[in-house]
Structure formats: C-alpha cells, structure tokens
Amino acid sequence: MIRFGVIGYGYWGPNIVRNLHGLDSTCVTMISDKNPAALARARKAYSSIELVSDPMEIVRSTNVDAVAVITPVWTHYELAKAALENGKHVFVEKPFTSSVAQAEELIEIAARKNLKIMVDHTFLFTGAVSKIKELIDSGVLGDLYYYDSLRVNLGLFQHDVSVIWDLAPHDLSIMDHLIKRDPEAIVATGEMHLDGVEDVAYITVYFPDRIIAHINVNWLSPVKMRTTLVGGQKKMLVWNDLVADEKVRVYDKGVDITSGEGLRDILVSYRTGDMWAPQVPQVEALRVELDYFAKCLMEGNTPFNDGMAGLRIVRMLEAADRSIRKRGELVHL
Ligand SMILES: NC(=O)c1ccc[n+]([C@@H]2O[C@H](COP(=O)([O-])OP(=O)(O)OC[C@H]3O[C@@H](n4cnc5c(N)ncnc54)[C@H](O)[C@@H]3O)[C@@H](O)[C@H]2O)c1
Numbered sequence: 579m580i581r582f583g584v585i586g587y588g589y590w591g592p593n594i595v596r597n598l599h600g601l602d603s604t605c606v607t608m609i610s611d612k613n614p615a616a617l618a619r620a621r622k623a624y625s626s627i628e629l630v631s632d633p634m635e636i637v638r639s640t641n642v643d644a645v646a647v648i649t650p651v652w653t654h655y656e657l658a659k660a661a662l663e664n665g666k667h668v669f670v671e672k673p674f675t676s677s678v679a680q681a682e683e684l685i686e687i688a689a690r691k692n693l694k695i696m697v698d699h700t701f702l703f704t705g706a707v708s709k710i711k712e713l714i715d716s717g718v719l720g721d722l723y724y725y726d727s728l729r730v731n732l733g734l735f736q737h738d739v740s741v742i743w744d745l746a747p748h749d750l751s752i753m754d755h756l757i758k759r760d761p762e763a764i765v766a767t768g769e770m771h772l773d774g775v776e777d778v779a780y781i782t783v784y785f786p787d788r789i790i791a792h793i794n795v796n797w798l799s800p801v802k803m804r805t806t807l808v809g810g811q812k813k814m815l816v817w818n819d820l821v822a823d824e825k826v827r828v829y830d831k832g833v834d835i836t837s838g839e840g841l842r843d844i845l846v847s848y849r850t851g852d853m854w855a856p857q858v859p860q861v862e863a864l865r866v867e868l869d870y871f872a873k874c875l876m877e878g879n880t881p882f883n884d885g886m887a888g889l890r891i892v893r894m895l896e897a898a899d900r901s902i903r904k905r906g907e908l909v910h911l
Contacts (some may be wrong), residue, residue: 582669583608583636585657586648587616589734590671592623594648597865599624603872607641619636630686633657637664644875650738655680658695660763662687664828667694667875669868672747673739673895681892685885696871696881697888699751703867705859706817706825711898713815714756714827715857720812725895727752727806730799740775742768742898745795749806750783750891751883756808757779759785760890760911766898767906781898797890 582598584591597744598604609620617629628641634895636642637660645661648667658668662684662754674697675681688695703708713719721746727749736744759784768779777798783791804819815828830851837844867883874881897909 580604581607581641581643582646583639583642584646584648585610585633585636587620591648593864594646597868601865601869602873603869606635608639610636616704634660637661637666640645642666647671651743652676652738654766655684658684659687662691662693665691667697669696669871669895671698673732673743674885675893676878678889678893678896681885681889683792684690685889694880695885696867697883698861699883699887700754700867701752702750702883703863706819707859709826709856710815710817710856711756718813719808719810721810722757722789723809724809727793730794730796731802732799733774733797735797737773741795741797742779743775743895746781746793746895747891749793750894752792754887754890757785757789761785761894763908763910764897764901766896768902776902783894796836825853825858827853829853
C-alpha cells in the first residue's frame, strides 16, 4: 500500500483525499494546508489522519511514500521539488509547473533519484476519453483532421493564472494523448476584462500531417459548455461531457473528393450514414488514475501521464502566452 501525504485541502484536495482514502492500494497518512479552516474541514471528515500546517512536515515524514501537491499552480514547483529532494514520489496537479524550466528541473531530479512523477491530467482517465482513444487507435475515425473544443463557464476565477493555464491543460493533455504527435506551432488570442489575467482565450495548435486543433476557453460564459468535436477522414464524433447518456456520438459522415479526367471534373460526394453512441464506461476518473499511479509505484513503472507529459503541456501553455502577448503571432515549437 502506498502511503500518501496530501498538500492542499481547498477545492480539489478533498477529492484527492477521498479517493486515496477509499482505494485498497493507497492510504493518506498526512494532510497539510496552511489555512486553518481547510484543516478544520479535514479534521471533521477524517479524524485519524495527521494534520499539519507546514507542508515540510509531510515531505520529510518517514510515514509518507508519495506526496500529492494539490495547491495553486505557482506553488507546484517548490513543493514538488522539496518532496523529490526528500525521496518522495510526486503526484502533482495540472498544470505541472509555471514554466518549462521548472518542469525540466523536476524531471531531472526525479530521474536522478529514481522517483516517479505523475501529473493529474484527470480527463485521460474518463470513460469518454478512453473510448475516443480506442476509436482513434483502432482506425474507426480514419486519419485525423481536427480536434475542436469548447470549454466555457462563468468563473471559477483563479487569481494566479489565466483561463488558459486553468482550463486549457485539460484539452491540451487530451490532444497530446489522442494525437500522439508533437505540435509544430501555436496561435493564441485572448483578452483580460476583469482581473489582470486573460478570462477569454482562443488557441489554435498545428500538428504534423495537417491535423489542427482549436480550443475556446472562457470564464465569462453565461452557460457551462463542454463540447468537443473530433473529425477524421472516415468518421467524426461529438463528445458532450455534460450529458449523462450518449456522451460520445459517432457520425458516419464525411466528404470524399475524386477528380475525373479534366480540370473541372472534381467530384465532391458527401457521406451521411448512421450515428451511434458507443457504451462509455461510468468510472470516477480520479479513482482510476490514483489506483494506476499506486500500481505504477509498486511495480516500478513510469505512468504515461508522467513529468514529460506535464512538460509537453506546459510548453504549449508558454507558447500560447507568447502568442497572446503578440496578439496572435504564430509561435513555433
Ligand atoms: N484536475 C482537475 O480537474 C482539477 C480541478 C480543480 C483544480 N485543479 C488543480 O488543483 C490545484 C488546486 O486548485 P484548487 O481549486 O483546489 O485551489 P484552492 O485555492 O481551492 O485550494 C488550494 C489549497 O492549498 C492551500 N495551500 C496553498 N499553498 C500552500 C502551501 N504552501 N502549503 C500548504 N497548503 C497550501 C490553500 O490554503 C488552499 O486551501 C490547482 O493546481 C488546480 O489547477 C485540478
């Protein structure tokens, strides 16, 4: 059983603690939060777990094998570094770090000390993303054309990061997982209306083989929407994460262009076949993810959502920031 110390018991931390507490492969021995009100909530929920305000007590404890860093983005590097330097494996929230340089340093420390890093790219463990990956990898969609995602809602405003660093890591990590190629370039545009960070943004990512991705992230939307289109040469799908049934619908639709003898003999034919909704497993993604991490640690395997995966996302986030500062200039990766 892997013994976890959890740092950060704000909005997301309780979900991590609940899942780690409920799994057979893991337990939580310590929780740290510098906010006494957060610790009081933890005390009410888990009377037997040791609670401390100083996270250094967790990273130095002999009663902890792995540290979960569930704090604001700007603290990830410092806390994960302290954990690694004290010989602890690290589970760290998305986005991995605030910069590429920080991510590279953490990866180097972990490699040197033979420790594992896992970045919480939760969506990769959802039934919907597993199903979409299966459809792509088995060739059902055919060659990929595009990934197009709408991830908008009103708030929750973060003060330390923009809407890009808050919401786009979800789509960037899903794209990274599904497309499996290194992006070539990024264009991003956005605006700050309220708080000195972008609250509305549009990101375009160019991949090899003419695969293009677009992400629309927005904290100023009157309604919450989570809709993603994935288009392939053979089939296209729509994933609506907010519905209980038929989250993923696959459409046998497409366009074929054939050219005849002469220049004007281009024939465009539209294919409209069936729509079907594959069975999407109903799982709590965090539970699956944390169990997978514990198994990786016990068997000495590197998780696929490791520090390198975290770094690839941070690299795209940094590029998006550079592009935004230049009002949408193309940034090569
Ligand atoms: N994977 C997901 O779907 C998902 C969802 C929400 C948030 N997150 C991520 O989780 C992280 C935390 O987000 P949140 O919404 O829970 O934030 P939050 O502000 O609600 O909670 C953070 C908690 O960390 C505590 N904290 C901060 N610095 C600390 C330190 N040095 N030592 C001890 N405690 C400290 C704060 O007191 C607070 O209680 C962020 O990185 C965010 O991106 C991920």
